[in-house]
Amino acid sequence: DGGITQSPKYLFRKEGQNVTLSCEQNLNHDAMYWYRQDPGQGLRLIYYSQIVNDFQKGDIAEGYSVSREKKESFPLTVTSAQKNPTAFYLCASSKGQLIEKLFFGSGTQLSVL
Amino acid sequence: AQKVTQAQTEISVVEKEDVTLDCVYETRDTTYYLFWYKQPPSGELVFLIRRNSFDEQNEISGRYSWNFQKSTSSFNFTITASQVVDSAVYFCALSEAGSSNTGKLIFGQGTTLQVKP
Numbered sequence: 001d002g003g004i005t006q007s008p009k010y011l012f013r014k015e016g017q018n019v020t021l022s023c024e025q026n027l028n029h030d031a032m033y034w035y036r037q038d039p040g041q042g043l044r045l046i047y048y049s050q051i052v053n054d055f056q057k058g059d060i061a062e063g064y065s066v067s068r069e070k071k072e073s074f075p076l077t078v079t080s081a082q083k084n085p086t087a088f089y090l091c092a093s094s095k096g097q098l099i100e101k102l103f104f105g106s107g108t109q110l111s112v113l
Numbered sequence: 114a115q116k117v118t119q120a121q122t123e124i125s126v127v128e129k130e131d132v133t134l135d136c137v138y139e140t141r142d143t144t145y146y147l148f149w150y151k152q153p154p155s156g157e158l159v160f161l162i163r164r165n166s167f168d169e170q171n172e173i174s175g176r177y178s179w180n181f182q183k184s185t186s187s188f189n190f191t192i193t194a195s196q197v198v199d200s201a202v203y204f205c206a207l208s209e210a211g212s213s214n215t216g217k218l219i220f221g222q223g224t225t226l227q228v229k230p
Binding site: 033035040041042043044045048058059088090092101102103104105106107 | 117119122148150157158204218222223
């Protein structure tokens with residue numbers, strides 16, 4: 001079945017540590033996105049990529065980094081510069097322009113030890 | 114600035130009741146798209162509907178219906194004869210076509226719907 005796979009489902013970060021969240025899609029979609037979800041705040045865009053080897057910052061990119069070396073993969077690294085990383089992270093993809101509907105993964109819950 | 118407001122944080126109904134989830138948006142663009150997504154406890158957001166700014170026709174899909182009114186900048190979602198499986202967080206979202214912000218989907222805060230048996 002086609003879809004988006006996020007791993008791990010739960011992740012714990014120690015002080016000063018970088019952690020990487022995985023996102024893989026087999027939908028042959030060009031565009032991929034990372035959103036952060038905090039309770040009561042809805043979803044906020046961290047980074048997005050519309051083609052391979054290119055990506056743009058969203059509203060809250062500080063403390064995060066991404067790469068898009070392959071069409072299928074869009075990993076997100078939460079760096080030690082992100083002082084409040086505890087949140088639910090959702091990866092999404094779409095065929096092309098954002099006016100298309102988004103397909104979402106099942107998310108990764110990141111917590112700080 | 115673009116903004117989506119879902120004023121209802123939590124709604125609780127008894128099964129078979131009808132329930133309406135409110136969504137009010139702000140945008141300066143004349144061309145835009147509105148969405149509703151459902152987030153069940155599993156965490157994955159599921160697409161429900163997309164509506165463009167030129168199409169004000171109401172839409173019905175089974176027990177779901179949507180009322181889009183540009184005059185009041187609202188895109189409300191009604192579930193008729195609610196069921197326990199409808200329990201989820203529902204998000205309204207706005208996307209703008211042809212702007213420098215292409216690539217950004219602006220979400221409301223979400224409304225948690227609990228349907229009790």
